[in-house]
Amino acid sequence: MxxxxxxxxxxxxxxxxxxxxxxxxxxxxxxxxxxxxxxxxxxxxxxxxxxxxxxxxxxxxxxxxxxxxxxxxxxxxxxxxxxxxxxxxxxxxxxxxxxxxxxxxxxxxxPFIAVSKAIAELMRADELRAARGALRAQQRLLDRSRGDQDPAEVLANIAQVTGRQLGLLGSDNTVLASTGGFASVRDSVGTEYISLDAEGSLRLAVVGDTPLSPEGRSVIAAGSMVLGMGLRGDRLEETRERERWERFTAGLLSGREQPHSLAILNPSLQLPALVRAIAVQGTAEDISAWRHRPRSGLDRLIAASQSPPRAAGLALAWQLCADTDAAVEGALKVAANHQLDAVVGRSAPVTNTALSYRSASTRLRSLSVTAPLYTAPRTPVVIWADRDTPLLDALLSMGDPQGTEEGSRRRALGAHVLGPLSLASSELAEHERHMLRETMSAVFQADGQRGPAATALGIHRNTLRDRLTRIERLTERSLADADDRSELWFALRLEEIADEG
CATH class of the missing domain: 3.40.1390.20 (HprK N-terminal domain-like)
Structure with missing residues (x-):
């Protein structure tokens, strides 16, 4: 200047x-x-x-x-x-x-020309000083990138040259590092966001309402490279850290892990009081890209599905997020960017995360198993368990789903309807009971149409007919009767959910 x-x-x-x-x-x-x-x-x-x-x-x-x-x-x-x-x-x-x-x-x-030349010379000297200062700042940043330079130190160096307030934001918009005055001006008009990776999960926020000089922009570019390299870090350690978070998340979803165990992974983080489990489904490649994107904070609460894929080429994974509009919308936006369909479970206390997990699991059947594989371009589907809750889920949400007495009642009711086909019965060999239960489920999913059901099971229609005849004899209920069909479906789901719990 x-x-x-x-x-x-x-x-x-x-x-x-x-x-x-x-x-x-x-x-x-x-x-x-x-x-x-x-x-x-x-x-x-x-x-x-x-x-x-x-x-x-x-x-x-x-x-x-x-x-x-x-x-x-x-x-x-x-x-x-x-x-x-x-x-x-x-x-x-x-x-x-x-x-x-x-x-x-x-x-x-x-002469006036002498004044003009003097001003031009002053400007050239000033530009040269600015360029030299920017070059020195870039050299400092790049030289230190070989060591363990703290992100806050990088931001301080950038701020010293540019006069801007800066913040480093994680995938869930948490502030990982910042300059001293960033918090007070974070949402100001004129904030520029610079992605530090291809997924946009790490961003540099630069606050200021005046144009940056070319020298200032060059320093920010150098600092962005240093931050990107430093925060991506060693791939092996990242893999180990992700696996630890995935094990913890899987434990929360199943009910085997307690929320206070989060302190082992990050003592400074706290889980929200209410959470939602979100199931994401798509091609194996898209699920892998979604799981391996850089994450920070509570955005790391993801887990691979323990169930086999619903179709060849498909994969399923889970994410746990706070029950807030911003958190859920952010998670769904990332899933959509990876071409993943999603099922959002019911809101549940973090101490009973399994309740949200089960509600989402129930609605997974509503997702197409062919659209992610063969439809392009496509708009990913989002299903909300609590906005279109099946009667069964509504009934099961009453009482204490985790209680031993409640689970025993469900199993007893299921066994009363299913008889020898019940998981609690020992009248049939396990493989035979599994075959008949699978046959009954296939018929229900095919809306009672025997042709599609036989195709899904990979059997002949006559074989399907013989199995259904046997199911009706063992349960003493007719699949042609609407009330009997409802009872059988209800009993199957009761036992499945009781078994999950």
């Missing part, structure tokens, strides 16, 4: 300040003119050089001349004496005082 005071301080020019303006304005350019109004050609910060050729010493239009330049926010007016006027006209001095525009005298021996 070149200030007016630097120009006035050059001894070879002999410039004399007659009227000061507000502060010490920054110079952007210099212009020589004898026009009375050149506001259309000004952008602010210019030095205007004139000899007053078109105005007499006592002309009242000096006031209009200065008023126009004041509105254009010029840095100052340089008046050359000894050409058209022996001294600076008094009305010009008076107008400069009224409008608070800097006015200085250019003596006769000094």
């Amino acid at each position: 070149v200030a007016l005071s630097q120009l006035l301080a050059l001894p070879d020019l002999g410039l004399r300040l007659l009227q000061s303006g507000p502060g010490d304005p920054e110079l952007s350019w210099v212009s020589t003119t004898e026009l009375l109004d050149l506001s259309e050609y000004l952008e602010g910060g210019e030095i205007i050089l004139t000899t007053g050729l078109t105005l007499e010493a006592d002309d009242p239009r000096w006031r209009d001349f200065v008023a126009v330049l004041s509105r254009a926010r010029v840095a100052g007016i340089g008046f050359g004496i000894g050409v058209n006027h022996d001294r600076v006209p008094a009305p010009l001095v008076s107008a400069a005082s009224v409008y608070r525009v800097a006015l200085f005298e250019v003596p006769l021996p000094v």
Whole structure:
């Protein structure tokens, strides 16, 4: 930045300040003119050089001349004496005082071209200093990238050169590191976000409402590279850390893990009081990319599914997030970016995460097993368990789903309807009971149509007919009767959910 005071301080020019303006304005350019109004050609910060050729010493239009330049926010007016006027006209001095525009005298021996060259030289020197300072800052950042440079130190180095407040944001928008004043201006207008990785899960927030200089941008670019390299870190350690979080999340979803165990992974993090389990389904490649994207904070609460895929080429995974609009919408947006369908479980206390998990599991059958594999382009599907809750889920949400007595009641009710097909029965061999239960489920999922059900099971229609006849005999219920079908389906789901719990 070149200030007016630097120009006035050059001894070879002999410039004399007659009227000061507000502060010490920054110079952007210099212009020589004898026009009375050149506001259309000004952008602010210019030095205007004139000899007053078109105005007499006592002309009242000096006031209009200065008023126009004041509105254009010029840095100052340089008046050359000894050409058209022996001294600076008094009305010009008076107008400069009224409008608070800097006015200085250019003596006769000094041509305007000398003033222009002096300003150009000052600007070149300033640009060179800025470039050297930016280069030194970049070198410091890049040299230290070989060691363990703390992200806060990188941000401090960038802020020192650019004068900006900066923050490093994780995948769940938590602040991983920042400069001192970032928190108070984080949501200000003019915040620029720079992605530090391909997924956009690590971002650098730069706060400021004035344009950055080329040198400032080069320093931010160097700092962004250093932050990106440092935060990605060693791949092996990242893999181990992700596996630890996935084991913890799987334990929460199943009910085997207690929330307070999070302190082992990160003592500074706290789980929210209410959570939602989100199932994501898509191709194996898309699920893998989703699982391995850089994550931070509670965004790391993901887990691979322990159940076999519903179709060849498909995969399933889980995420646990806070029951807030922002958290759920953020998780669904990331899933959609990876072309994944999603089922959002019911809101549940974090101490009973399995309840949300089971509600989402129930609705997985509503997701297509072919669309992710064969439909392109496509809009990923989102299903909310609590916005279209099946009657069974609504009933099971009553009472204490985790209670031993409640689970025993469900198993007893299921066994009463299913008889020998119940998981609690020992009348049939396990493989035979599994085959008949699988057959009954396939018929229910095919809306009672035996052709599609036989195809799904990979058996002949006659084989399916024989199995259904046996099911009806063992359960003493007819699949042609709507009430009997409802009871059988209800009993199957009761035992499945009781077994999951």
